[in-house]
Amino acid sequence: MKKKTIAFILSALFALSAASVTACGPAGTNNSKIDVQIDEDKSQLYVANLQGGIGYAWLDKVIKRFEEAYKDEVFEEGKKGVQIIPEREYTVNGSYLLLPTDDWEVYFNEAVTYNTYVMKGELLDVSDVVKAPAKTGPNTKESKTIESKLSPNMQAGLTAYNGNYYAIPHYEAYRGVSYDVDVFKDYKLFFAADKDNGNDGFIIDDDDVPSVGPNGIPGDYDDGLPATLEEFKKLCNRMVLVGVTPFIWPGAHAGYTEYIVDAIECSIGGADEASVYYNYNSYDKPVSVVTGFDGDAPQITRQTIDNSTGYLTKQLAGRYYGYDMLDTIVKNIDSYAYSLSNNNSTHSQIAAQEDYIRSDLIGKPIGMIIDGNYWWNEAAPAYQRSLTLGEGAADRHFAWMPMPTAVGEADRAAGAKEPVLFNAMRSFCFVNANIANKPAKVKLAKEFISFCYSDESLQEFTTTTGVAKGLKYELTSAQEKDLNYYAKSCWEMRKKATVVSTLPQNRMIIENEALIGYLHKSNFDHQSYNTAFEGFLAKYSAAKYFMGQWIDAAKWSSDYGKYINN
């Protein structure tokens, strides 16, 4: 009886699967509704868009414009016009693509191990697209080249392997801290211009003149925010005093706490210093290096780093100050952080975002969230849900928080200091090299990506997603006005900031990419720690954790000797 059952099931299954083979190709969708039918009269292009917080509305828009603009264009014999078929929620991230056997032709993906694919010859050379002006239609183009919209760093990084471009930056996102402007206002957490106003330096009335902020310029976006780490710590204490919890981050992912370290490293060390982490070379620019500690105080020298002294990368001062701040937070974690942020395995980033949005509405305000600037996109459903929480729930004001640019009053630079943003996404647009021998496809793919990088397309991307593409372009004042409050604050920052990219230009790093993985790992006392947070929880000091990352000079020479010029 049972054998018969098994035999029946087996034969039924084989009949089914055999049927699927004879039906020419996959049968998994046999009983399903078709959304997009292939139009045999048009040329097709397949585009894979990584699923995630950025969504695909922007892609649908650009496709619609492209198809319209190219509707009379002939790419293949006997066909007219273009049909672009997007995989809107592609699931494989850019580190694990199997490009040679993949069917997709154009990709928008993140965490892309760019140089690896270049090395293996798996990306199509798009130098001609990058070095030409962006297309706005079959016969129209912009005046300036796409290359001119790339920062010098990005140009150097993309062409470092062999001088050609194999990708164009997709979106840009920054890791760091955002703050609730309303909480800061309501609890008077801004610093006043008058430091000795009898209120510990914080504003007393809403119309008090705020301090100049981290960039040293009065009357702009960062006024009243802490300009030094001393002030930042003072701010945290003040928050606790007035009943505001300073920080929230996802307790299940201790790695998020590194974002504040990275952000401080960028703002105190500056863009040149932060870039050293991805090159192990400062390219003749002097940077601050910690040579040792005198008690708790770091001994610092200014010097340049080249391939022979690449090990000094692990001794950059900005990083130490980042750890110092995080150490302060962890040592006071019960009062400085939301309770579930303290290592709780159930507290995801989505949960942290929702708790943050709700906090002020339920009378338990939290001042700052540590997350990427895409958090506001991810939190859209949480924001919708929060609308039931009474008055003011709809009109929220969150903003990107520039980090302090100095340690204390003493080393505060005179004059203005540019903000620095850390773009850790490695998000790119590229074309699969496996279409190289199909000229019509290549032409179509190149037209499409060029079209995606016209100013119009870049602007459309930002107005749709609230996030910037990794290129230089402006928004019209009307477009800027239409951005939501948070996106506007990020855009404002970006206009003034230098953006640090994580794409190495140094051949030594390209060949040893492992050097730029796990930048926060530390080894000491026969153990390794993935995050400083772990180390600080275990009661180690910032100095000890920092020194646990240092590389021995002799070992450096023996490991990387062949990259060191004599």
Place this chain on the structure above:
Amino acid sequence: MEFAKKRVSAQIGKRNKLIFYTLMMALPIIQFIIFWIFVNINSILLAFRTWDFDRGDYVWNGLKTFGNVVNLFKEAPFMLSAIKNSVIVYLIGLVLGTPLSLIFSFYLYKKKILSGLFKTILFLPHILSALIMVLLYKYMVDRAIPAVHEMITGSAMKGLIANTDTRLYAILFYNVWTGFGTSTMMYLGAMSGISDSVVEAAELDGITPLQELWYITIPLIWPTFTTFVVVGFVGLFTGQMNLYNFYGDDAPYALYTFGYYLYKAAKEAAPLPQNYPDIAALGLCFTAIAAPCTLLLRKMLDKFGPKTV
């Protein structure tokens, strides 16, 4: 004449046996050659190659890569604690998990009260999949237990996984707690194959349940039992202690097991052609140690186990 006939038929029987054996083995072996050997041979051979940046391809490198394996260990100070964790999780499985699985399946085999319910419940973690079980467990130990503690004592308490001092034990507990499904079911399957007459004869002698388990049941399922002991031993080298399910790719180093380390090292090297040979070499070295140990254990279990009842 009778004798000769027998011999001829025995020879025909022998030949038929071989033909049958060959025919039946052919498909699985061909499949193995294509989908294991063909698929993996390249990544195994990578241990003897290195990435040439100028050519953009691998070139032969002899045994040089194996020298790097030592460095991999030197640069991993957490390795000692990883090995310690692997041993702990293995031993706990052996001294706690295995005996419990055995007595549980014995209970079910004897169809004592509520066997049906217990069978379902023991299997439930497997049905729900590790992903959801881990999620539920996290809420239990990091939210529910602290809340109950606070209700009773009035003082706050850190969750058991949130607390770095207790998280290892919380995860070890999870491994035992959800690990009964497969082994219990397999033991049960083997036990229910035991001939009723043996058991009935023993029962007539007035055997106690414990004696029956020890003197009859275990010896009769000995091959199945030792298979699980061997599989458990393999876990000593490859087991991840469910770390992936708890932490994804970001498990704290202090919790690493050897298996998780291997998984991570390989996953990180996968996108980087220049790093892959080191991992391939590590894998081969590791096999050279683990495989003989496992085979030896297997041999010893066969040798010293009960042969018959």
Place this chain on the structure above:
Amino acid sequence: MRKVRVSHNKNKLHVFYVAIFVILFLYVISIALPILFGLTTALKTQEEFLDNVIGLPYGAPWKWQWRNFITITEQFWVQITIIGKGRFHVTFWPMLINTLEYAVGSALIQALVPCLVGYLTSKFDYKFSKFVYAMVIVLMVVPIVGSAPSEMAILRRLNLFDTMIGNYIQKFNFLGMFYLVFYAVFKGVSNDILEAAYVDGASELRVMVQIAVPMVKNVLGTVVLLKFIDFWNDYQTPMLYMPSYATLARGLFALSHRSQGGAATVPGQMAGCMLLALPILILFIIFKDKLMGNISMGGVKE
């Protein structure tokens, strides 16, 4: 048989079982609590969950959020794009068919193939059998990673990529724990019975199919069940090698990764997981005695 001490106290017989019963009962409670948590969470709104994480949902049971289950079912769809065919909107039922085809077929293959090879290598005393056995053990400790690219390449070359038959062929391997189990179980099967069948003139195939395999059917059934559950919950393999076959597990994966909609909430996720587990739970309760263990009547025993 060894000498067995005769028990004088009949009650003593039960102490052992009582002890196991107590342990098992505690175990049931320990499993029931988290599941209860999952179920009650599935019946809350996200708002309520944030306020009341571990308690029962507010209000009377009929006021709980039973709608969550409906919402999840409604949102249970994936988009599948196939080169040269277009984009499909795949809903629950086609996914269920794919899942059954995938899980049932793969489970049967992955139980029967190790069973076959286990039988052959344990009962046919050739050197090759010993080699296969040792090889399986060795391969269990070989850490193989990153084989996906070459596996993909081979499937494509053989025109088996993204086909169910290709999946079955991929699954047609005997390596792993269950081969060892079958090997062990067949080792335990007395040769006398098989010999008797040969003497009666039965063919090799007949002996294997009609005598040997039925003797291990408890184990076979258990393995089928275990494998079935694994494949039911597996979303990664189909996603990689059969992208156009959306299965339920993949649907749940897509659902939980979609940032908008009900499943982005904890209650939504719990509802999804509980729904996915429900069919196998029912199957298990129905088949647990048929497929495995405790068939003392009718089964061939030594």
